[in-house]
Amino acid sequence: xxAFGPTGVSRSAAAPPNGNVSGxxxxxxxxPGNANRxxxxxxxxxxxxxxxxGTTWTPLSDKQASLSIASLSLDPTDPNRNTLIAGTxxxxxxxxxxxxxxxxxxxxxxxNGLLYSxxxxxxxxxxxxxxxxxxTVDAVAARGNTLIAGTFEASNLVTSxxxxxx
Numbered sequence: 229x230x231a232f233g234p235t236g237v238s239r240s241a242a243a244p245p246n247g248n249v250s251g252x253x254x255x256x257x258x259x260p261g262n263a264n265r266x267x268x269x270x271x272x273x274x275x276x277x278x279x280x281x282g283t284t285w286t287p288l289s290d291k292q293a294s295l296s297i298a299s300l301s302l303d304p305t306d307p308n309r310n311t312l313i314a315g316t317x318x319x320x321x322x323x324x325x326x327x328x329x330x331x332x333x334x335x336x337x338x339x340n341g342l343l344y345s346x347x348x349x350x351x352x353x354x355x356x357x358x359x360x361x362x363x364t365v366d367a368v369a370a371r372g373n374t375l376i377a378g379t380f381e382a383s384n385l386v387t388s389x390x391x392x393x394x
Contacts, residue, residue: 252273254298265278269297275343277349289343298315298316298366299317300314314343315365317364340361344375355375
C-alpha cells in the first residue's frame with residue numbers, strides 16, 4: 229500500500245531510503261533451532277516467514293479466509309519445528325465515541341478459529357470454526373495432538389462523557 233509521512237516513520241530510513249514499508253505486526257515466533265528463521269502474524273496481512281534473519285519475507289497464508297492473525301505458535305514437540313498454529317481475530321482496535329458513550333471496537337478479518345500447518349506454513353487446515361467462530365483467538369499452543377486456544381472479546385466498554393472528547 230502507499231506510504232505517507234516522513235521517511236523513518238512510514239518507511240525505511242536506510243541510506244539511501246529503499247522505500248520498504250512495514251505494516252502492523254502482532255505475534256512473533258522464533259525458531260529455537262535456527263536463529264535466522266522467524267514467523268510473524270500480521271494485522272490483516274496473514275502469516276509471514278523469513279529464513280535469512282529478516283532480509284526477505286515470504287507470505288504463507290494469503291489464500292486463507294482470514295488474514296487477521298491474533299496469535300501464533302510453533303509446536304515444541306515437533307523435531308523439525310514445522311508445526312504451526314495460528315488464531316484469527318480482531319487485531320486492529322480503536323474507539324468510536326457517538327453522543328455520550330465511547331465504544332471500544334475492533335476491526336480485522338474474519339474470526340473463524342484456527343489455522344494449523346504441519347509443513348512450515350506451506351499448507352493450512354482450518355480448525356474450530358464452529359466453536360471459535362466470531363471470537364478473537366488471542367492465545368494458541370500446540371503439543372503434539374493437543375491444541376489449546378484462548379479467546380477474549382472486549383466490546384462496548386463505556387467511558388464517561390467527560391472522557392470521550394480528547
